[in-house]
Amino acid sequence: MTAQDAKGKQKVSVVTEAIAEDAVAAIWAHVKVNGWNTGNGIDFEPVAEGGFRITYKGNVWMTHTDSGQLWPLRGLNIFSPPEGVDVSSHIKKWKSTKTPPNVYMNQ
Numbered sequence: 001m002t003a004q005d006a007k008g009k010q011k012v013s014v015v016t017e018a019i020a021e022d023a024v025a026a027i028w029a030h031v032k033v034n035g036w037n038t039g040n041g042i043d044f045e046p047v048a049e050g051g052f053r054i055t056y057k058g059n060v061w062m063t064h065t066d067s068g069q070l071w072p073l074r075g076l077n078i079f080s081p082p083e084g085v086d087v088s089s090h091i092k093k094w095k096s097t098k099t100p101p102n103v104y105m106n107q
Contacts, residue, residue: 011083013072014091015059016100023056024070027063036065058106076106 030042036052038044043055050065059075074080079094081087081104090101 007086007088012087013074013078013080014094015072015078019059019077020070020072023059023061026056027054027061027070074106078106079104 027042030040034040036044036046041056045053045055047053047062048064052063052065053073054061054063054070055075057076059078060073062071062073063069072078072080077100079087079090079101081090085104087101087104090103094100
């Protein structure tokens with residue numbers, strides 16, 4: 001994420017590295033053993049050919065089977081302001097205090 005992204009020029013969703021790493025590890029381990037099937041607290045919802053909306057620990061993520069990437073959408077631990085809102089002050093405060101903003105979470 002860049003400073004310009006936080007100015008509201010595009011839709012952004014932000015999550016801490018720890019939350020992202022946990023989700024990536026858990027989802028990867030699940031897919032490796034069970035494929036793209038719901039179970040073990042992870043819900044897979046097909047949204048497009050090869051695309052999935054994944055819910056894990058109250059957070060919703062998006063992926064595509066060919067991408068190898070996981071994108072945060074919204075949830076308990078995901079900062080997801082509406083498009084067009086300058087949230088740079090929230091991001092700066094979050095970075096300096098290590099405390100997530102009390103707005104735009106769980107959207």
